[in-house]
Amino acid sequence: MIFRPDYIEAIKPFINQPLVKILAGIRRCGKSTIFEMLKEELLSRNVPESCIIMKRYTEMDIPENITAKQMYDELIAEIAGKEKCYILLDEIQEIKGWEKAVNSLLEGTNADVYVTGSNSKLMSSEISTYLTGRYVLIPVFTLSFQEYLDFKANSTLSRRELLEEYICSGGFPIIAIGDYETQPAYQIVNGIYHTVVSRDIVKRHRINKQDLFDRVVKYVIENIGKTFSANSISNFLKNEHRKISVESIYNYLRWLEQAFIIYPCARYDLQGKSILKTQEKYYLADFSLKYALMGYNRKMLDGVIENIVFLELKRRGYDVFIGKNDTKEIDFVAIRRDEKIYVQVCVQLPEKSDREVGNLMEIKDHYPKYVVTLNDLDVGIENGIKIVHLSDFLLSSQW
Numbered sequence: 001m002i003f004r005p006d007y008i009e010a011i012k013p014f015i016n017q018p019l020v021k022i023l024a025g026i027r028r029c030g031k032s033t034i035f036e037m038l039k040e041e042l043l044s045r046n047v048p049e050s051c052i053i054m055k056r057y058t059e060m061d062i063p064e065n066i067t068a069k070q071m072y073d074e075l076i077a078e079i080a081g082k083e084k085c086y087i088l089l090d091e092i093q094e095i096k097g098w099e100k101a102v103n104s105l106l107e108g109t110n111a112d113v114y115v116t117g118s119n120s121k122l123m124s125s126e127i128s129t130y131l132t133g134r135y136v137l138i139p140v141f142t143l144s145f146q147e148y149l150d151f152k153a154n155s156t157l158s159r160r161e162l163l164e165e166y167i168c169s170g171g172f173p174i175i176a177i178g179d180y181e182t183q184p185a186y187q188i189v190n191g192i193y194h195t196v197v198s199r200d201i202v203k204r205h206r207i208n209k210q211d212l213f214d215r216v217v218k219y220v221i222e223n224i225g226k227t228f229s230a231n232s233i234s235n236f237l238k239n240e241h242r243k244i245s246v247e248s249i250y251n252y253l254r255w256l257e258q259a260f261i262i263y264p265c266a267r268y269d270l271q272g273k274s275i276l277k278t279q280e281k282y283y284l285a286d287f288s289l290k291y292a293l294m295g296y297n298r299k300m301l302d303g304v305i306e307n308i309v310f311l312e313l314k315r316r317g318y319d320v321f322i323g324k325n326d327t328k329e330i331d332f333v334a335i336r337r338d339e340k341i342y343v344q345v346c347v348q349l350p351e352k353s354d355r356e357v358g359n360l361m362e363i364k365d366h367y368p369k370y371v372v373t374l375n376d377l378d379v380g381i382e383n384g385i386k387i388v389h390l391s392d393f394l395l396s397s398q399w
Contacts, residue, residue, distance in 0.1 A: 002151050002177065006315075007034045008041055010138050015042075016112055020102055020131055023116040025140030026260035026285040027200075028192045030173045031116040032056065034140065035088045038114065042086055053078050056090040068097035072104060075111075085111045093117040103130040116140075119200055119258050141315050142171035142286040145308075145394040151176040163391045167304060168296060170288025171311075182296065189292035193261070200259040205251070212237075212244050216252045220262060220282060221290050225303040227267075227279040227322075253282075260285045265310065268321035268333050270363060281322055283310045301374070305390060306331060306345045309372055312394055313343070328359045340367040341399050348375035349387070360385050368399055 007023075011034075014021050023031050039052050053075065055062070063070070079085040087105065092098045092115045105111050143151065148166045151173070155162060168182055169175050172192065175185045197217070207213050219233050230249040237244055256262045263283050267276040284290060287307045290300065313320045313334045323330030323342060332343040342363060344356040349371070360369040361383055371387045373379070379387050393399075 002033075002173075003037060004030060004034060004147055004150075006147075007138065007140065008037055011038060011114075012041075014136055015045075018106065018134065020106060020135040021114040021138060022135055023114070023138050023140050024260070025118070026142070026192075027118045027196050028172055028174055029140050029142045029260075029285070031118075031140050032090050033173065035090055035114070035116065038088065047086060048083070051079075051082050051085045052088070053085055054088045054090070057094040058091045066095060068095055068101040071095055071098065072101035075101075075105065076109070079109060079111060083110075085109075087111050087113045089113070089115045091117060093119045099130045103134075106131075106134060118196070118260065119204075139314070141311055143173060143176055144171070144312060144315055145391065147171075148176050149395075159391060167287075167301075167308070168291075170286045170291070172286055172288060175288070182291075186288065186292045186296075189286070189288045193289055193292055196259050196261060201255045205255055209244075212242060212248075213252055215240075215242065216244070216249060217256065217261075218293065220253070220256065221284065221293055223282075224262075224284055224290060225281055225306045227281055229279060261289065263310070263314065265332075266321055267324050270323050270325040270330070270333065275321065276324065283307045286311075301347050302345070305347065305372070305374065308390070309343060309345050309393070323363075325359065325362055328362060330359055330363070340365075342367060342369045344371045346371065346373055348373055349378045357382050357385050357387075370399065 011021060023034060025031060035054060039054065042052055043049060055071075055075075057066070075087060079087070089098075089102070092102075095101075098115075102113055102115065105113055145163065145166055148171060149159070149162060152162055152165075157165065169180070169185045170189060172189060174188060180188070201207065202210055202213065215237065216233060219236060230246045230253065233249050234244060234246050253262070257264060261284065263285065265281045265283060267279060268274075269276055284307055287304045290304070310320055310332065313332060316336070318334035318336045318341075321333045321335070323333040330342050331345045334341050334343065342360055344360060346356055349356055356371045360371070363369065369385045370393065371378075371385060372390055372393045373387060374390055376389060379389055379392075381387065388396075
């Protein structure tokens with residue numbers, strides 16, 4: 001088990017607080033391992049092992065159609081007669097009505113409750129009804145570059161070589177902890193993707209026309225980091241002589257978001273300081289999903305680096321937007337409470353254009369502005385704008 005301390009640090013303030021702690025993220029991003037680390041943390045606080053109850057609701061020894069009531073009764077029986085218990089429920093979205101059971105545990109027992117799930121319906125209206133103001137969400141992502149370096153601590157490769165490996169293989173822990181060639185790695189990621197699609201989307205939402213759904217997903221993945229709309233997808237498929245309603249496309253996009261395959265990134269009007277409702281972009285939960293479905297080639301690099309930077313901003317708790325400044329676009333505007341940073345991303349600065357730096361120079365406030373690049377020769381400071389290498393940006397403790 002390789003430690004991911006950022007998540008334990010995120011959980012620590014809420015230990016023993018009367019809140020349900022919800023860890024949510026795509027399958028195989030490491031949520032179960034974080035539970036193992038949490039168990040170690042509780043043991044270090046002298047919590048008796050018998051008072052730490054871990055249940056994984058995808059295991060073979062859990063009845064396939066277990067009800068929320070059965071789950072609740074089993075847990076009540078396990079904590080009976082014990083001092084304060086810590087209940088860790090993994091992949092709880094498999095149980096219909098789980099939020100009622102968890103609410104009853106919170107209200108009627110002296111238990112500290114933690115749950116994980118791979119579907120953002122964990123945060124749906126039912127939870128708002130039963131757990132209003134009584135839960136905290138801790139998003140879980142695939143590995144950051146710093147975590148990837150931790151996983152590869154025994155590697156003889158240089159930091160830059162490991163960055164290339166990270167860009168080519170992605171951040172799923174199962175890939176990083178092994179020593180896979182790229183093709184087997186993509187086969188594993190492909191398996192993760194199809195598990196999410198078949199179990200968490202197609203089966204759950206009873207999608208009958210899976211070929212159309214798959215084509216929509218392929219379009220989205222092909223256009224990661226580009227602005228498009230449900231209408232543009234519908235029109236594209238019409239040209240392929242495939243008919244699908246705009247409403248169905250909106251459903252597909254929502255279900256992909258709920259399963260943490262994609263993350264939306266809305267546009268932000270820097271002049272009006274408002275979020276725009278049209279032409280948002282989407283980014284993948286892990287850029288290796290694109291390789292797994294489409295193969296890898298260097299022409300993808302611009303979009304991949306953008307995706308990596310987007311995820312790093314999200315990991316650090318920023319709300320991330322595409323910046324619109326009149327007719328100019330900023331790749332990312334990231335806002336966290338009273339902090340704000342602007343980021344442009346490119347493989348290398350174009351020789352015949354100052355778009356990356358110029359667009360940032362037109363923003364007249366004093367928040368930090370960065371251009372993130374893969375080219376060592378581009379780095380420096382230009383008109384107060386920091387031009388930094390991707391690895392330095394990702395590993396910086398603060399921006």
